[in-house]
Amino acid sequence: MADSTQLVPILRRRAQGPQSRGRWRAWVPTASRVISAAAVIFFLGMLPWLSNRDPAVSIFRARYSEADMTPAALEAVRQQLGLHSGPFGVFFTWLGKALTGDWGVSWVSQQPVLPTVLRALGVSLSLMVFSLIVATVVAAALSITTFRRGLAGRSDRTGGGLAAAFTSMPEFLLASLLLVVFAVGLRWFPPYGWANLSDAVLPALSMGLPAGGYMGRLFSDAVASTFSEHWVATWSVAGFSKTRLVTAVIRRSLPGITPQIGLVFVGLTAAAVAVEQVFAIPGIGRTTLSAAQSQDLPMLQAGVIFLMFLAMFLGVSAGIVRRVLLGPALRTHALPTSVPKPPSPRRAWILPIASLSVIMILVLLGLPRDPYAVVWPRLAAPSWPIPLGADESGRDLLARISHxxxxxxxxxxxxxxxxxxxxxxxxxxxxxxxxxxxxxxxxxxxxxxxxxxxxxxxxxxxxxxxxxxxxxxxxxxxxxxxxxxxxxxxxxxxxxxxxxxxxxxxxxxxxxxxxxxxxxxxxxxxxxxxxxxxxxxxxxxxxxxxxxxxxxxxxxxxxxxxxxxxxxxxxxxxxxxxxxxxxxxxxxxxxxxxxxxxxxxxxxxxxxxxxxxxxxxxxxxxxxxxxx
CATH class of the missing domain: 1.10.3720.10 (MetI-like)
Structure with a gap:
């Protein structure tokens, strides 16, 4: 414990120190961002040497799957791509060419990487725009009742159950179900491709419905919290029109949830990978996924970099929008990034308990069964021995789900x-x-x-x-x-x-x-x-x-x-x-x-x-x- 004589110089140093420490700390986040971005680029550039395989072997197998892999053939590949310069030499050569627009050649198709990726990126951006339109419409629809109650003097949130229904399924699962029901079953929409506007309906719904449900939950909570603030009642008593009041509530509510909405937009880049794969859309997500599965590292590098920079652009844009909405007077007094919620009623626990109980029953019923035994006819219908039927190989589907x-x-x-x-x-x-x-x-x-x-x-x-x-x-x-x-x-x-x-x-x-x-x-x-x-x-x-x-x-x-x-x-x-x-x-x-x-x-x-x-x-x- 310091005595009174020791406290004086300590307090003096404490009073003088924050300025110098503040200037140093202000540079730390910027340096962290620069170092992190450089590390990611370096990591992606070194992918050919991180796969525990000779890059020449990967390139040869990707290009000539049926040919004999002789030492002379491998040496020719090394000479062609300059692999003798080592990992760092190849990395800096790749980086220099990438900065000039030369992203290399696909190991599989032997086509230039950059034009292929840019075409795929254009398709994915179109799909994301359609998805954002769906998400915005869904979020607005889920918030209508909250606005009505707020204008009537009630500041409670509504539509939570409907919003949870929209957000309950991941994009790859929702895409599969929409494909099965509306494309294969009802034949209302094409099952795959990207040629007409009708091809975008099911993919846009697959990505837009979960995003819209989540945005609707966020926006409804923020609007309900804003309607409970004292200035809303003051404006109502003062005779402001409903249009002006609603506009002010929206402007007050959006900055607090903009960071989370930015994360929703970022999540669309990942959702595009699964949705494009399900509907066979030639976007950057499907292109990158195919490159990962075929070990086409030049295409994988370009696809991942473009996906990451697209996600970073969406995140930065959300921050800029938030600053614009706040205005100069409020930027130094940032609003919270979310809004507090009241405790949930006990009946709200029924849904998670019921869903967990069904999953537990499936697990317990299937545990005694063998998930690998092929003893049933392929695609056998449900019966007493196999309650859920058999899969395409004749294995017990209940056992596989349980294990x-x-x-x-x-x-x-x-x-x-x-x-x-x-x-x-x-x-x-x-x-x-x-x-x-x-x-x-x-x-x-x-x-x-x-x-x-x-x-x-x-x-x-x-x-x-x-x-x-x-x-x-x-x-x-x-x-x-x-x-x-x-x-x-x-x-x-x-x-x-x-x-x-x-x-x-x-x-x-x-x-x-x-x-x-x-x-x-x-x-x-x-x-x-x-x-x-x-x-x-x-x-x-x-x-x-x-x-x-x-x-x-x-x-x-x-x-x-x-x-x-x-x-x-x-x-x-x-x-x-x-x-x-x-x-x-x-x-x-x-x-x-x-x-x-x-x-x-x-x-x-x-x-x-x-x-x-x-x-x-x-x-x-x-x-x-x-x-x-």
Whole structure:
């Protein structure tokens, strides 16, 4: 404990130090962004040497699959591509040519990469525009009732159940169901292609409905919160027109949810990969996925870079829009990035409990069965021995769904633990991690899966690694927000003046208030992680056959939908139940994930020994993305 004579110079240094430290810290996020972007570009440029294979061998197999691979042929490939200059030489040569517009030649088609990728990018941008139109219409429709109640003097949110229904299914699953029902069954729309406007209807709905449902939930919550503010009642009494009041409410509500809407737009880049694959659309997502599956690394490099920069552009644009909406007067007093919600009623727990119960029943019924035994006729109809029928190989579909659920749960738990550890470690240094978090926001799990598949090939380990690489950032952002809140407490601010070092301050005072809320957040991401694993399996980036992965089971059954609909509807139904459980659970527990309780309890314990109790309100932390 420092005495009074020691406190004077400490306080003087504390008064003089913030200016110099502030100037230094202002450069840390910028440096982090630059370093992170450079690291990603370097990593992508080094992909040919990260795949544990001789690049000449990969190129030869991609170009001449039927020819004999002789040493002379491999040497000719090395000479042609300049591989003798080594990894760094090839990287800087590739980077220099890429900056001048020469992105190389496809190893498979031997066509120039850049024109191919630009054509595919144009198709994907058109699809995203159609999807955004659908999403905007859905979000506006879901918010109409909230506006009506707000103008009538009621500030409660409505449409939550309908919005949850729109967001309950991931894009790859919704695309599969729309294809089966409206293209194959009813024949209202084409099942594949990109030639007419009708070809865009089902893909745009597949991407736009989940995005619109999520945006509708966000916007309804923000509007309901705005209508509860005192100025709305004042304007109503003053006689302002409903049009002007609605316009003001929209302008007040949008800045707080713009960052989350930006994440929705970023997510469309990943959704495009799955939707384009389902409907055989020649976009950049399908092109990049094909390159990953065929180990066409030049095409994979270009596709991933364009997808990442597109996602980063959408994220930066959302930030610019937010600043414009706030205006010069409010930029220094930023609005919260989300709005507080009232506790959910007990009846709202019925939906997640019911969906989880059905999944548990399926698991228990199928556990005694063998998921690999081929003993039944191909595509056999349901009967007493096989209640859900057999798949295309004659294996028990119930057994495969059951064992696939267990495998997915175990992998999801391991991934959640890894994401939790990474989120805590990285989030404790928010300034240094700013660039990493922004790069991750532009790297959804599907894009990470494409990169990992390009290095390791499709595998269960690769899928888990891809989800881990893409899943730590929300936890890190949550950690950073909680760290800022804890460090703002008076007893923490005064601790350095009393001789507490930085390391001890972070470990003893800050970390205990962060671990609990972030751990609960990580646990709540389990269903979303399981869905992401299923998505990678569906795209062929996860476990290989005959693994009983839910996404893989769905993909294997798609060609037989007309002969045996159950081979698609059973895994699709299981995924729907898991999606409903994930979305309903995340909407119910948002108050717990904010961490308010953890901060308040920690502050009460600390106040006994470290100073007077602070009875002021604790700010709500909402800096991490919703589980989807």
């Amino acid at each position: 696939g659920a267990l495998d997915t749960v175990f992998v999801a738990i391991a991934v959640s633990i890894l994401c939790f550890v990474l989120g805590i470690v990285i989030g404790m240094f928010p300034n240094a991690a700013a660039g990493l978090i922004e790069v991750k926001n532009a790297l959804p799990p599907v894009i990470a899966g494409l990169i990992i598949a390009g290095i390791l090939g499709p595998s269960a380990i690769g899928a888990a690694l891809a989800i881990t690489l893409a899943g730590w950032a929300p936890l890190a952002a949550h950690t950073a927000a909680l760290v800022a809140e804890v460090r703002a407490q008076p007893y923490v601010q005064v601790a350095p003046m009393l001789g507490v070092g930085r390391a001890r301050l972070m470990i003893r005072y800050v970390l205990p208030g962060v671990v609990g809320p972030v751990f609960r957040h990580a646990a709540l991401r389990l269903p979303g992680i399981a869905l992401a694993l299923a998505a990678l399996g569906f795209l062929g980036l996860g476990p290989r056959p005959p693994a009983p992965d839910w996404g893989l089971i769905l993909a294997e059954g798609m060609p037989y939908i007309e002969r045996a609909p159950l081979v698609v509807f059973v895994p699709a139904g299981a995924l729907v139940l898991l999606s409903v459980f994930a979305v309903s659970l995340s909407s119910l527990t948002v108050d717990f994930r904010s961490g308010r309780g953890g901060i308040r309890r920690m502050r009460l314990r600390s106040s006994k020994n470290r100073g007077p109790r602070n009875t002021g309100p604790t700010p709500v932390v909402r800096s991490f993305e919703e589980i989807k």
